[in-house]
Amino acid sequence: xxxxxxxxxxLAVSAGETVTINCKSSQSLLSSGNQKNYLAWYQxxxxxxxxxxxxxxxxxxxxxxxxxxxxxSGTDFTLTISSVQAEDLADYYCQQHYSYPLTFGxxxxxxxx
Amino acid sequence: xxxxxxxxxxxxxxxxxxxxxxxxxxxxxxxxxxxWIRQAPGKGLEWVAYISSGSSYIYYAxxxxxxxxxxxxxxxxxxxxxxxxxxxxxxxLYYCARPRLTTVAPNWFAYxxxxxxxxxxx
Numbered sequence: 647x648x649x650x651x652x653x654x655x656x657l658a659v660s661a662g663e664t665v666t667i668n669c670k671s672s673q674s675l676l677s678s679g680n681q682k683n684y685l686a687w688y689q690x691x692x693x694x695x696x697x698x699x700x701x702x703x704x705x706x707x708x709x710x711x712x713x714x715x716x717x718x719s720g721t722d723f724t725l726t727i728s729s730v731q732a733e734d735l736a737d738y739y740c741q742q743h744y745s746y747p748l749t750f751g752x753x754x755x756x757x758x759x
Numbered sequence: 760x761x762x763x764x765x766x767x768x769x770x771x772x773x774x775x776x777x778x779x780x781x782x783x784x785x786x787x788x789x790x791x792x793x794x795w796i797r798q799a800p801g802k803g804l805e806w807v808a809y810i811s812s813g814s815s816y817i818y819y820a821x822x823x824x825x826x827x828x829x830x831x832x833x834x835x836x837x838x839x840x841x842x843x844x845x846x847x848x849x850x851x852l853y854y855c856a857r858p859r860l861t862t863v864a865p866n867w868f869a870y871x872x873x874x875x876x877x878x879x880x881x
Contacts, residue, residue, distance in 0.1 A: 647821075686867035688804075695854060695871040696804065707869070739804055743865045746818040748794075748806040 648672050648742050652751030660759045665727040667754045669740035674720045675703070677744070684744035687716055687725045691736045700725065701743070732758050761785040761870045763855050768875030771845055779875055781838040781855030789833040790861050792816070794868065795840045797851035807853070808840065811863045823849075845879045852876050 649672040659665055675684045683703035688696040698707045700716035703723055715726045727734055735758050740751040767779040781793070795807040808829040809818045817829055828841040838855050852874040859869040 684865070688868075690804075695873055696868070697871075698859075698867060698869050701859065701867040737803075741804075741806075741867065743867045746809065746865055747820050748809070748865055750804040750806065753803045 647747055648675075648745060648749050650740055650742055650749050650751040652740055652754055654754060655752065656755040656757065658757040658759050659730050661730055661732055663730050665730050665734075665756060667725040667727075667738050667740075667756075669718075669723045669725070669751050671721045671723075671742055671744075675723075675742050675744045676720050683719050683723070684742060685716075685718070685723050686741045686743055687714075688739045688741065689734075689736045690739065696739065699738075727756075730756070730758065734758070761857065763857065763870060763872035765853060765855055765872045765875035768853065768877045770878045770880065772881050773846060773879055775845055776841070776843045777845060777877060779840040779842070779853055779877070781840075781872055783836045783838065783855075783857070786857070788831075788836040789813075791857055792861070792863060793829075793831060793838045794856045794858065795829060795838075796854045796856050796868070796871075797849075798854070798874070799848075799851045802851075805851075809865075810838070812861065816863050842877070845877075847879050850877060850879045 651670045685703045687700040690696040704716045713728045738754045762784045792811045810829045830839045854874045856868040857870040858866040860866045
Protein backbone atom coordinates (compact mmCIF):
# COMPACT_ATOMS: atom_id res chain seq x y z
CA UNK A 647 0.00 0.00 0.00
CA UNK A 648 1.13 3.56 -0.66
CA UNK A 649 1.55 5.50 2.57
CA UNK A 650 0.85 9.21 2.42
CA UNK A 651 2.64 11.37 4.99
CA UNK A 652 1.31 14.87 5.40
CA UNK A 653 2.86 17.79 7.29
CA UNK A 654 2.36 19.81 9.31
CA UNK A 655 -0.61 18.36 11.17
CA UNK A 656 -1.81 21.86 11.99
CA LEU A 657 -0.84 25.45 11.45
CA ALA A 658 -2.19 28.87 12.29
CA VAL A 659 -1.69 31.86 10.05
CA SER A 660 -2.99 35.37 9.68
CA ALA A 661 -5.18 36.38 6.78
CA GLY A 662 -3.11 37.42 3.80
CA GLU A 663 -0.22 35.09 4.54
CA THR A 664 0.90 32.21 2.35
CA VAL A 665 0.56 28.63 3.56
CA THR A 666 2.43 25.53 2.42
CA ILE A 667 1.21 22.00 3.15
CA ASN A 668 3.42 19.05 2.31
CA CYS A 669 2.54 15.53 1.27
CA LYS A 670 5.02 12.73 0.74
CA SER A 671 4.20 9.33 -0.75
CA SER A 672 6.02 6.09 0.04
CA GLN A 673 6.41 5.40 -3.67
CA SER A 674 6.38 7.48 -6.80
CA LEU A 675 3.02 8.68 -8.06
CA LEU A 676 4.46 9.56 -11.46
CA SER A 677 3.06 7.52 -14.31
CA SER A 678 5.74 6.54 -16.79
CA GLY A 679 3.10 6.29 -19.49
CA ASN A 680 1.85 9.87 -19.50
CA GLN A 681 4.25 11.65 -17.12
CA LYS A 682 1.38 12.69 -14.88
CA ASN A 683 1.42 12.60 -11.08
CA TYR A 684 -1.57 10.91 -9.54
CA LEU A 685 -2.21 13.05 -6.49
CA ALA A 686 -5.28 15.01 -5.36
CA TRP A 687 -5.96 17.59 -2.67
CA TYR A 688 -9.20 18.11 -0.79
CA GLN A 689 -10.54 20.78 1.52
CA UNK A 690 -12.96 19.89 4.32
CA UNK A 691 -14.59 22.77 6.12
CA UNK A 692 -16.10 22.18 9.58
CA UNK A 693 -19.27 20.12 9.35
CA UNK A 694 -19.02 19.66 5.58
CA UNK A 695 -18.06 16.91 3.17
CA UNK A 696 -14.65 17.08 1.54
CA UNK A 697 -14.35 19.18 -1.58
CA UNK A 698 -11.93 18.48 -4.42
CA UNK A 699 -9.37 21.25 -4.94
CA UNK A 700 -6.60 19.79 -7.10
CA UNK A 701 -6.08 16.60 -9.11
CA UNK A 702 -3.18 15.21 -11.12
CA UNK A 703 -1.01 17.11 -8.65
CA UNK A 704 -1.48 20.53 -10.19
CA UNK A 705 -4.79 20.77 -12.06
CA UNK A 706 -7.21 23.02 -10.26
CA UNK A 707 -10.81 21.84 -10.10
CA UNK A 708 -13.33 24.10 -11.80
CA UNK A 709 -14.42 26.93 -9.55
CA UNK A 710 -11.48 26.66 -7.15
CA UNK A 711 -9.79 30.03 -6.56
CA UNK A 712 -6.41 30.43 -8.19
CA UNK A 713 -4.79 31.10 -4.81
CA UNK A 714 -4.80 27.30 -4.38
CA UNK A 715 -1.77 25.87 -6.18
CA UNK A 716 -0.65 22.26 -6.33
CA UNK A 717 2.88 21.32 -7.23
CA UNK A 718 5.42 18.54 -6.94
CA SER A 719 6.35 15.32 -8.65
CA GLY A 720 7.32 11.76 -7.86
CA THR A 721 7.00 11.42 -4.10
CA ASP A 722 6.95 15.01 -2.87
CA PHE A 723 4.00 17.32 -3.29
CA THR A 724 2.87 20.69 -1.99
CA LEU A 725 -0.37 22.57 -1.67
CA THR A 726 0.22 26.30 -1.49
CA ILE A 727 -2.50 28.69 -0.46
CA SER A 728 -1.50 32.25 -1.21
CA SER A 729 -3.11 35.21 0.54
CA VAL A 730 -5.08 33.01 2.95
CA GLN A 731 -8.59 34.15 3.70
CA ALA A 732 -10.80 33.48 6.72
CA GLU A 733 -12.96 31.17 4.60
CA ASP A 734 -9.96 28.87 4.07
CA LEU A 735 -10.31 27.62 7.65
CA ALA A 736 -10.49 23.86 7.06
CA ASP A 737 -8.76 20.51 7.10
CA TYR A 738 -6.74 19.66 4.01
CA TYR A 739 -6.02 16.14 2.77
CA CYS A 740 -3.87 14.71 0.02
CA GLN A 741 -4.84 11.46 -1.70
CA GLN A 742 -2.98 9.23 -4.10
CA HIS A 743 -4.98 8.01 -7.07
CA TYR A 744 -2.16 5.91 -8.48
CA SER A 745 -3.19 2.49 -7.24
CA TYR A 746 -5.64 0.60 -5.07
CA PRO A 747 -6.03 0.73 -2.14
CA LEU A 748 -6.52 4.47 -2.45
CA THR A 749 -4.94 6.25 0.49
CA PHE A 750 -5.13 9.65 2.10
CA GLY A 751 -2.72 11.71 4.11
CA UNK A 752 -3.56 12.24 7.76
CA UNK A 753 -4.68 15.80 7.18
CA UNK A 754 -3.59 19.35 8.00
CA UNK A 755 -5.76 21.61 10.09
CA UNK A 756 -5.51 25.24 9.00
CA UNK A 757 -6.47 27.83 11.56
CA UNK A 758 -6.73 31.55 11.00
CA UNK A 759 -5.28 33.78 13.70
CA UNK B 760 -26.52 18.61 -10.66
CA UNK B 761 -24.82 15.54 -9.24
CA UNK B 762 -26.38 14.42 -5.97
CA UNK B 763 -25.41 11.56 -3.70
CA UNK B 764 -27.63 10.83 -0.72
CA UNK B 765 -26.55 8.24 1.83
CA UNK B 766 -28.82 6.53 4.33
CA UNK B 767 -28.96 3.51 6.59
CA UNK B 768 -26.62 4.58 9.35
CA UNK B 769 -27.44 4.24 13.02
CA UNK B 770 -26.46 2.69 16.33
CA UNK B 771 -25.58 -1.00 16.14
CA UNK B 772 -24.04 -3.43 18.60
CA UNK B 773 -20.61 -4.94 18.01
CA UNK B 774 -20.80 -8.07 15.90
CA UNK B 775 -24.05 -7.08 14.25
CA UNK B 776 -24.74 -6.04 10.65
CA UNK B 777 -25.90 -2.91 8.87
CA UNK B 778 -26.54 -2.00 5.24
CA UNK B 779 -25.91 1.47 3.88
CA UNK B 780 -27.41 2.91 0.71
CA UNK B 781 -26.45 5.80 -1.54
CA UNK B 782 -28.95 7.08 -4.08
CA UNK B 783 -27.41 8.92 -7.00
CA UNK B 784 -28.95 11.47 -9.33
CA UNK B 785 -27.89 14.08 -11.86
CA UNK B 786 -25.67 11.78 -13.91
CA UNK B 787 -25.74 8.41 -15.65
CA UNK B 788 -25.05 6.21 -12.63
CA UNK B 789 -24.36 3.09 -14.70
CA UNK B 790 -21.37 4.77 -16.37
CA UNK B 791 -19.35 5.36 -13.21
CA UNK B 792 -17.53 3.32 -10.66
CA UNK B 793 -18.40 4.32 -7.11
CA UNK B 794 -16.64 4.40 -3.77
CA TRP B 795 -17.32 4.34 -0.05
CA ILE B 796 -15.06 6.46 2.14
CA ARG B 797 -15.33 6.82 5.89
CA GLN B 798 -14.24 9.25 8.55
CA ALA B 799 -14.11 8.34 12.22
CA PRO B 800 -15.14 11.13 14.60
CA GLY B 801 -12.42 13.76 14.69
CA LYS B 802 -10.17 11.69 12.43
CA GLY B 803 -9.05 11.64 8.82
CA LEU B 804 -10.43 10.09 5.67
CA GLU B 805 -10.18 6.38 4.93
CA TRP B 806 -11.12 4.83 1.61
CA VAL B 807 -13.24 1.72 2.17
CA ALA B 808 -14.27 0.17 -1.14
CA TYR B 809 -14.70 0.63 -4.90
CA ILE B 810 -17.06 -0.99 -7.38
CA SER B 811 -16.84 -0.56 -11.13
CA SER B 812 -19.77 0.54 -13.23
CA GLY B 813 -20.78 -3.00 -14.16
CA SER B 814 -19.71 -4.57 -10.84
CA SER B 815 -16.92 -6.53 -12.51
CA TYR B 816 -14.14 -4.93 -10.48
CA ILE B 817 -14.34 -4.59 -6.73
CA TYR B 818 -11.61 -3.49 -4.32
CA TYR B 819 -11.58 -3.19 -0.53
CA ALA B 820 -9.39 -1.72 2.15
CA UNK B 821 -7.70 -4.43 4.19
CA UNK B 822 -9.44 -3.18 7.32
CA UNK B 823 -12.86 -4.22 5.96
CA UNK B 824 -12.04 -7.05 3.58
CA UNK B 825 -14.10 -10.13 4.36
CA UNK B 826 -16.59 -8.18 6.49
CA UNK B 827 -17.96 -5.53 4.13
CA UNK B 828 -19.54 -6.03 0.71
CA UNK B 829 -20.01 -3.27 -1.81
CA UNK B 830 -22.71 -3.67 -4.45
CA UNK B 831 -24.90 -1.61 -6.73
CA UNK B 832 -28.23 -1.66 -8.54
CA UNK B 833 -27.91 0.40 -11.70
CA UNK B 834 -31.64 0.18 -12.37
CA UNK B 835 -32.25 1.92 -9.04
CA UNK B 836 -29.25 4.28 -9.24
CA UNK B 837 -28.22 2.98 -5.85
CA UNK B 838 -24.92 1.98 -4.27
CA UNK B 839 -24.82 -0.27 -1.21
CA UNK B 840 -22.43 -1.23 1.55
CA UNK B 841 -23.30 -4.34 3.52
CA UNK B 842 -21.37 -4.30 6.77
CA UNK B 843 -21.12 -7.41 8.96
CA UNK B 844 -19.19 -8.32 12.12
CA UNK B 845 -19.09 -4.66 13.01
CA UNK B 846 -16.46 -3.42 15.44
CA UNK B 847 -16.15 -0.26 17.50
CA UNK B 848 -13.42 0.92 15.13
CA UNK B 849 -15.96 0.93 12.29
CA UNK B 850 -17.69 3.87 13.96
CA UNK B 851 -17.56 6.65 11.37
CA LEU B 852 -19.35 8.90 8.97
CA TYR B 853 -19.65 6.94 5.74
CA TYR B 854 -19.56 8.87 2.48
CA CYS B 855 -20.28 7.64 -0.99
CA ALA B 856 -18.15 9.35 -3.60
CA ARG B 857 -18.10 9.43 -7.36
CA PRO B 858 -14.83 9.73 -9.24
CA ARG B 859 -14.28 12.23 -12.03
CA LEU B 860 -13.56 9.65 -14.70
CA THR B 861 -15.51 6.62 -15.84
CA THR B 862 -12.43 4.40 -15.98
CA VAL B 863 -11.76 1.52 -13.60
CA ALA B 864 -8.33 2.96 -12.99
CA PRO B 865 -8.00 4.80 -9.68
CA ASN B 866 -8.93 8.43 -9.84
CA TRP B 867 -9.95 11.34 -7.71
CA PHE B 868 -13.25 11.97 -5.98
CA ALA B 869 -15.11 14.79 -7.66
CA TYR B 870 -18.43 14.37 -5.87
CA UNK B 871 -19.27 13.44 -2.28
CA UNK B 872 -22.49 12.83 -0.42
CA UNK B 873 -23.21 14.27 3.00
CA UNK B 874 -22.52 10.99 4.74
CA UNK B 875 -24.42 8.67 7.06
CA UNK B 876 -23.21 8.05 10.60
CA UNK B 877 -22.59 4.52 11.83
CA UNK B 878 -22.01 4.06 15.55
CA UNK B 879 -20.93 0.66 16.80
CA UNK B 880 -21.43 0.39 20.53
CA UNK B 881 -23.02 -1.85 23.11
